[in-house]
Amino acid sequence: MTCAALARSAGGRRPCGEGASRETTGEVAPRPVDYGDAGGAPSGATPGLRRGFGFRQMTQGPVRDTADGPAAARPAPPTTAAGPRAPGDDRSNTAIITRTKPRTKRPSLYRVLLLNDDYTPMEFVVLVVERFFNKTHETAYQIMMHVHQNGVGECGVFTYEVAETKVSQVIDFARQHQHPLQCTLEKA
Numbered sequence: 001m002t003c004a005a006l007a008r009s010a011g012g013r014r015p016c017g018e019g020a021s022r023e024t025t026g027e028v029a030p031r032p033v034d035y036g037d038a039g040g041a042p043s044g045a046t047p048g049l050r051r052g053f054g055f056r057q058m059t060q061g062p063v064r065d066t067a068d069g070p071a072a073a074r075p076a077p078p079t080t081a082a083g084p085r086a087p088g089d090d091r092s093n094t095a096i097i098t099r100t101k102p103r104t105k106r107p108s109l110y111r112v113l114l115l116n117d118d119y120t121p122m123e124f125v126v127l128v129v130e131r132f133f134n135k136t137h138e139t140a141y142q143i144m145m146h147v148h149q150n151g152v153g154e155c156g157v158f159t160y161e162v163a164e165t166k167v168s169q170v171i172d173f174a175r176q177h178q179h180p181l182q183c184t185l186e187k188a
């Protein structure tokens, strides 16, 4: 029976048009027309698929929770810098290269020197070397004799702050005992 005959027997209603189920008519669902429109449903998509589904998957905009389900349940968009840029999109093609080479630098070292004079007692110089430079009596005596014979001698090597502190301590201690002993530092 044709649609026109059915319409006549149905009293003017249109069983083949809108509102008629395909089970009742026995007709095959029409194939969707492919217009080549990137903004619509993909070619061959199931009829009834909501418009816009394919379009959102082809863009790189943020994924938000929508009626389709939570954002986490849907595939994330590509994270490359390629693709169209929307206004306000601050993605760039610039890569950040981090330097992993250690940039530490060893501190400069300084020698602490004793200077000879004609008045400071030898015993006092030995005591100074023992006390402030942590030397044994024998080593302190050797250092004192070296200074006595050569005019200058090294008591130790330290970082700047430590060397400066040693110099101050020796000079203060000598002054407390009214001795003219001199002490200084130089870069190692």
Ligand code: TYC
Pocket: 114, 115, 116, 117, 118, 119, 120, 121, 122, 125, 144, 145, 147, 148, 181, 182
């Ligand atoms: N020359 C001093 C003396 O004959 C001894 C002396 C040694 C002094 C070392 C200072 O740093 C010095 N008494």
